[in-house]
Amino acid sequence: MSNLTLSFFGATGEVTGSIYLLEIGSHRILIDCGLFQGGPDVEALNREDFPFAPSSLDAVILTHAHIDHSGRLPLLVKEGYKGRIHTHRATRDLARVMLKDSAFLAERDAERAARKRHKRAKEALEPLYTIADAERTIEHFETHDYGEKIELLPGILFCLRDAGHILGSAIVELWVKAFGVERKIVFSGDLGHRGAPLLRDVSPIRDADVVLCESTYGDRSHRPWDETFSEIGDILSNANAAKGNVLIPTFAVGRAQELLYLFSEHFDEWGLDRWQIFLDSPMAIEATTIYGNHTDLFDSEAKHHQTNNGPLFTLPNLHLTQLSEESMGINAVSSGAIVLAGSGMCTGGRIRHHIRHNISGEHNHLMIVGFQARGTLGRTLVDGAKKIKMWGEELDVAAKVHTIGGLSAHAGVDGLLNWCGGFAGRPAFILVHGEPTATIALAHSLKENHGIDAFAPGRGAVYDLAGLKWIKTHAL
Ligand SMILES: [Zn+2]
Incomplete structure (x- = not known):
């Protein structure tokens, strides 16, 4: 097993539940911790244990406030995470509102379920997390501006770049220097739609070894x-x-x-x-x-x-x-x-x-x-x-x-191709955050337009960042 890995536990073959675990020797960094949203089968995933001990994480970086990227943070804190949650200052303000609302809905759903179960004399269901959990989570936030280069741990730096998706949304550039290798990993988060009102356009990034790119609209162009x-x-x-x-x-x-x-x-x-x-x-x-x-x-x-x-x-x-x-x-x-x-x-x-x-x-x-x-x-x-x-x-x-x-608040296929095509050299492209048809369509377009071979992992996949190869492409 490599000392330098990236694991995919959500937003694989789906557009919700973003969560990626970066392991550098004994250090663990989580990028996003989103809620799974959709039908009851999908939402049941929120009640599963995290595939790592939350207390073992050193740091969390949050790309933006949307619940499918932030909505399990209170669960992480409830289950023992003690460290900082790094994000943009506007994301902290929005996340405060969104996480409290998400907790309110969770409490209300649990009450309803409890009432129904009471009738059937069964045990009440606990809410996923409470408003108090959400409030505690906000205390863990440490905020930054776009363009600030921050040392997260010795040899590990990151920088937030404007993703143009919602207020405070960020692309994460992350540099790792460990075990004799140097790698730059870019997490797209959700990429904005060029020309959208209010916000600035998505920032181009020029270099990386590995790029995780969202693919929500990988099969569709937006109208002008x-x-x-x-x-x-x-x-x-x-x-x-x-x-x-x-x-x-x-x-x-x-x-x-x-x-x-x-x-x-x-x-x-x-x-x-x-x-x-x-x-x-x-x-x-x-x-x-x-x-x-x-x-x-x-x-x-x-x-x-x-x-x-x-x-x-x-x-x-x-x-x-x-x-x-x-x-x-x-x-x-x-x-x-x-x-x-x-x-x-x-x-x-x-x-x-x-x-x-x-x-x-x-x-x-x-x-x-x-x-x-x-x-x-x-x-x-x-x-x-x-x-x-x-x-x-x-x-x-x-x-x-x-x-x-x-x-749409997301880039269409042209925007995604444009952003991916802006990287010099040949980083490894990993496609996430899309339903399979959209992700596959984007992979084809990347090959056709830029000669890029992109790969879409399944849930549980593990990538070796040192050897730049897959250890597991999905859970066994
Ligand atoms: Zn979003």
């Missing part, structure tokens, strides 16, 4: 921005003519802020004065404030917009609905409401109530603006289901479902 903007304009104009409502399942962090920014930029063009816009998510409201506290991370266009027009999100008809009574009040609006609510894949949260209320009305529209993982209600709707089941009730899908791929 101007076409996407006119697509949204058309949907809103049709919905307005039909006197319907528009529901937008929204990831609270990132997508909600980008949409509000786009709404303010295209206010007249999209005829938004005819609508009432609801940001129906306490978490999205909080995340919006955090975005406002880190405007130095915005791209030049957004900074310019801000200096000229004051706050980024001045929309005269925007309603921030914190309370659940206010949220329920939206159901009284039979037409002319644009509702941004979570969760982004319709697996929980207030959007489900709005879907239940609106999905059977043919004058209504559902605008899907983010990736929908297998097994989620969002994916079922995108795949064209004519009927859905919610709370035991069967509902006809009559509302029009639109997928606006061009608003």
